[in-house]
Amino acid sequence: MDEFGLIRSLTHGRQSRELLSKNGVVVGIGDDSAVTAPSPGQHTVMSCDTMVQDVHFKTITMNSADVGFKAMAAAVSDIAAMGAAPRHALVSISIPKRLPVTAVNELYEGLYACADAFGVAVIGGDTTSSPESLVISVTAVGEAEPGRALMRSAARPGDIVFVTGWPGCSAAGLDYLLGRAVASDPDETFAQPLETLVRAHRRPLPRVEAGRILLLSGRCHALNDVSDGVASEAWEIAEASACGIWLDEASLPVHPDMTAYAAETRRNPLDWLLFGGEDYELIGTMPRMYAEQVGGAVQATGLPFTVIGEVTDSFAGVRMRSSDGRTETLDKKGYNHFA
């Protein structure tokens, strides 16, 4: 099959007419560029995210469909982290010559499963070969109300710090998958507590709905997605906002399945929560007086919303109050590609 045949077989007729027209797609895949009609009065929000085989995933940790799903999820998460609504995606993929076409098909199954789940229209991309590693880069485009995108620089002293969901589960799942070092099998099922952790690692869900609730509430100050661990994201907010952040160890949401796996492997689950990554939960700040109401609206969607600390002007950086009463400065460490 030539490149055109491959692109066509991967993308043709994959998304409904309704989804495409709802997103203002005038010209989709097939011409030199896509053409879309913006929603009147909205600002455009754009981001891209790349996954490289053996850097971001390995065949022992992810199936092809998971790679596609997660590449789309990571790009959409950056849009969600602005409180914006994702609408379009472009997909650039470099395919190793030895990769079977079935694997590329599976990758697109996962990619479209995520795009459909979040109402995102795939409107184009680029396809090349690669000597060794699979590389996939997704550009996501969304929209937000003018002047209201939620920035990491907007935290203010006195705000509470919140996080959605159960961060750390993805890193715990990765720990398990790397440790057992078995080729991944799409039909394999896992018993608890592993199911929760492996799923969090392979199929993370961008928090689009929560992001929209937070933006539209008009109460949220700073917002970030948790791609590199809670400590690292808190540092980004603290630095961008020129303030300090206190985290309370006792209030950090540790999923019971992560606790169970940590006990089995004699590990500290907080290492995954604080310094792991790829959860794509949201971390942000808002005035304390609105936390119950806005947090309640997020929880009403079925997503946990937990107050984990507060913003202060009495120091710079991120500190944690331990359960035993000590205080410590938290490292910035997350995964740093250039360390």
Ligand code: ADP
């Ligand atoms: P050109 O040579 O004009 O860049 P391409 O062959 O790269 O054309 O792309 C043809 C069409 O297919 C374009 O609409 C492009 O956006 C789309 N496309 C190419 N690769 C992908 C891909 N991996 N996923 C989705 N759409 C793609």
Ligand code: MG
């Ligand atoms: Mg091209």
